[in-house]
Amino acid sequence: xxxxxxxxxxxxxxxxxxxxxxxxxxxxxxxxxxxxxxxxxxxxxxxxxxxxxxxxxxxxxxxxxxxxxxxxxxxxxxxxxxxxxxxxxxxxxxxxxxxxxxxxxxxxxxxxxxxxxxxxxxxxxxxxxxxxxxxxxxxxxxxxxxxxxxxxxxxxxxxxxxxxxxxxxxxxxxxxxxxxxxxxxxxxxxxxxxxxxxxxxxxxxxxxxxxxxxxxxxxxxxxxxxxxxxxxxxxxxxxxxxxxxxxxxxxxxxxxxxxxxxxxxxxxxxxxxxxxxxxxxxxxxxxxxxxxxxxxxxxxxxxxxxxxxxxxxxxxxxxxxxxxxxxxxxxxxxxxxxxxxxxxxxxxxxxxxxxxxxxxxxxxxxxxxxxxxxxxxxxxxxxxxxxxxxxxxxxxxxxxxxxxxxxxxxxxxxxxxxxxxxxxxxxxxxxxxxxxxxxxxxxxxxxxxxxxxxxxxxxxxxxxxxxxxxxxxxxxxxxxxxxxxxxxxxxxxxxxxxxxxxxxxxxxxxxxxxxxxxxxxxxxxxxxxxxxxxxxxxxxxxxxxxxxxxxxxxxxxxxxxxxxxxxxxxxxxxxxxxxxxxxxxxxxxxxxxxxxxxxxxxxxxxxxxxxxxxxxxxxxxxxxxxxxxxxxxxxxxxxxxxxxxxxxxxxxxxxxxxxxxxxx
Numbered sequence: 001x002x003x004x005x006x007x008x009x010x011x012x013x014x015x016x017x018x019x020x021x022x023x024x025x026x027x028x029x030x031x032x033x034x035x036x037x038x039x040x041x042x043x044x045x046x047x048x049x050x051x052x053x054x055x056x057x058x059x060x061x062x063x064x065x066x067x068x069x070x071x072x073x074x075x076x077x078x079x080x081x082x083x084x085x086x087x088x089x090x091x092x093x094x095x096x097x098x099x100x101x102x103x104x105x106x107x108x109x110x111x112x113x114x115x116x117x118x119x120x121x122x123x124x125x126x127x128x129x130x131x132x133x134x135x136x137x138x139x140x141x142x143x144x145x146x147x148x149x150x151x152x153x154x155x156x157x158x159x160x161x162x163x164x165x166x167x168x169x170x171x172x173x174x175x176x177x178x179x180x181x182x183x184x185x186x187x188x189x190x191x192x193x194x195x196x197x198x199x200x201x202x203x204x205x206x207x208x209x210x211x212x213x214x215x216x217x218x219x220x221x222x223x224x225x226x227x228x229x230x231x232x233x234x235x236x237x238x239x240x241x242x243x244x245x246x247x248x249x250x251x252x253x254x255x256x257x258x259x260x261x262x263x264x265x266x267x268x269x270x271x272x273x274x275x276x277x278x279x280x281x282x283x284x285x286x287x288x289x290x291x292x293x294x295x296x297x298x299x300x301x302x303x304x305x306x307x308x309x310x311x312x313x314x315x316x317x318x319x320x321x322x323x324x325x326x327x328x329x330x331x332x333x334x335x336x337x338x339x340x341x342x343x344x345x346x347x348x349x350x351x352x353x354x355x356x357x358x359x360x361x362x363x364x365x366x367x368x369x370x371x372x373x374x375x376x377x378x379x380x381x382x383x384x385x386x387x388x389x390x391x392x393x394x395x396x397x398x399x400x401x402x403x404x405x406x407x408x409x410x411x412x413x414x415x416x417x418x419x420x421x422x423x424x425x426x427x428x429x430x431x432x433x434x435x436x437x438x439x440x441x442x443x444x445x446x447x448x449x450x451x452x453x454x455x456x457x458x459x460x461x462x463x464x465x466x467x468x469x470x471x472x473x474x475x476x477x478x479x480x481x482x483x484x485x486x487x488x489x490x491x492x493x494x495x496x497x498x499x500x501x502x503x504x505x506x507x508x509x510x511x512x513x514x515x516x517x518x519x520x521x522x523x524x525x526x527x528x529x530x531x532x533x534x535x536x537x538x539x540x541x542x543x544x545x546x547x548x549x550x551x552x553x554x555x556x557x558x559x560x561x562x563x564x565x566x567x568x569x570x571x572x573x574x575x576x577x578x579x580x581x582x583x584x585x586x587x588x589x590x591x592x593x594x595x596x597x598x599x600x601x602x603x604x605x606x607x608x609x610x611x612x613x614x615x616x617x618x619x620x621x622x623x624x625x626x627x628x629x630x631x632x633x634x635x636x637x638x639x640x641x642x643x644x645x646x647x648x649x650x651x652x653x654x655x656x657x658x659x660x661x662x663x664x
Contacts, residue, residue, distance in 0.1 A: 021171030035157035435460035617651035
């Protein structure tokens with residue numbers, strides 16, 4: 001039940017109680033008045049009955065008409081008194097008996113008056129006496145009934161007065177209860193809940209969000225109290241969340257590697273995080289509440305002033321500055337962020353400053369490194385470039401200008417084909433496309449350049465991110481000199497450095513080729529093994545220089561005695577070999593062997609001395625059969641051994657299965 005209903009009900013009950021009290025008092029008063037009136041009628045009836053008794057006696061004695069008239073008037077007054085309505089609504093038994101008996105009195109008195117009017121006679125006198133006795137007896141009975149009525153009226157009057165007193169007391173108590181119930185209801189249902197709600201509100205106003213009304217009432221104030229409790233609970237949870245969030249933000253702010261401050265519209269610090277102590281060695285309390293001009297100093301404040309004005313005008317600003325912190329120069333990147341109120345007004349700004357010294361130093365180191373790398377790249381004899389997926393140059397070093405006469409900066413954004421020309425681009429195009437497809441590609445080509453044809457080695461490395469090829473790195477090296485050096489090295493690797501003749505490696509290759517050709521053409525060849533007789537004694541007696549001179553001269557004489565198509569090679573030491581390819585007959589090989597023997601016998605002028613040098617020769621013939629190169633060399637070596645065994649300075653000829661030794 002709501003409060004309004006309760007108040008209305010209590011007011012209605014008070015009105016009803018007042019009405020009931022009035023009704024009770026009216027009933028009690030009415031009964032008391034009726035009892036008093038009844039008592040008066042009893043007294044009047046008693047007087048009337050007493051008068052009837054007196055008048056009856058007087059009439060019986062004197063028979064006067066006056067007494068009869070008075071008796072009639074007294075009887076009528078008694079009848080009138082008894083016939084009056086009973087105000088209490090209840091008829092007394094004695095009164096009813098009086099009303100019944102009063103009518104009989106009238107008849108008896110009428111009979112008495114009639115007998116009195118008759119002539120005196122004994123019978124009449126006796127009848128008259130009998131009527132007087134009856135009349136007196138009935139009147140006396142009326143007296144007794146009147147007495148009983150009086151007793152009943154007195155009892156009724158006493159009961160009415162007692163009821164009036166009880167009714168008055170009850171009405172008073174009822175009025176008092178109604179008067180007390182109304183404020184009790186107001187106190188319990190209105191004032192006390194309002195007082196509890198006010199206490200809880202005051203506690204919440206003081207910051208105690210644990211205050212509760214704890215009302216279980218089902219009325220409006222109960223619902224308000226429960227809503228208040230729910231509100232304070234929500235506020236408590238939100239306050240706890242805000243407090244937790246504030247602590248978390250404070251912990252984050254205090255542990256961030258940045259100086260975070262809050263400045264009001266008057267340029268005074270209202271918040272400073274712990275970085276001020278870690279980074280600057282100053283406690284936050286020494287900063288909070290002071291102005292920026294006071295903390296920063298005039299020179300530093302003048303640098304900050306434009307950014308402060310911009311922030312206080314609602315503009316976010318960022319800038320970099322340098323500070324000397326603890327004797328060291330530090331670089332800071334600062335952001336000023338305006339703090340706006342609910343109406344959009346600027347209440348101050350937040351300042352976040354990051355120490356970017358390491359980044360600055362890294363940038364400077366990187367710039368210096370990039371400059372060094374650029375200088376190195378520009379001075380390398382290598383074309384270095386970055387080409388995007390559209391085959392446009394995005395970077396190129398200065399070597400392009402040296403090779404093509406094109407400056408590096410204007411080159412950026414140009415197509416490769418437009419830069420190097422269609423003729424030079426065509427052979428490189430397949431490799432560039434393969435690299436842009438994600439393949440690491442190398443190629444080497446002889447390319448015509450303005451300064452002449454050059455061997456260029458190109459390396460294309462794809463630039464990929466997340467599996468997508470964004471471009472490629474191109475490194476093109478001029479390997480012309482390297483290829484020339486390699487060719488020379490290859491030549492030197494196949495040539496004996498002392499005599500200029502092919503060495504063992506080249507000899508093996510040529511022997512295999514010559515034997516394959518002989519098998520194919522069925523044209524025979526001859527393999528000639530030679531060494532210098534007693535060469536060790538020349539080295540021992542004249543020295544290695546003389547020995548080298550003998551070897552050179554020996555090689556020259558061998559070459560002069562054979563055809564240009566024949567191969568003369570030095571295997572090792574004083575061992576030489578000749579491939580006669582082709583020969584027409586065995587006699588051709590013998591002829592060459594004799595020529596060599598004769599050519600070697602001529603004097604060797606060595607260092608002002610003349611030496612006698614001879615040679616031993618072993619010849620193996622190859623008719624183009626299935627003999628291997630190893631077997632052929634073994635036969636030639638065996639023939640050489642036979643020539644030495646035969647006394648040197650001669651040759652020995654070995655055919656396929658037999659040996660023929662001759663000394664010339």
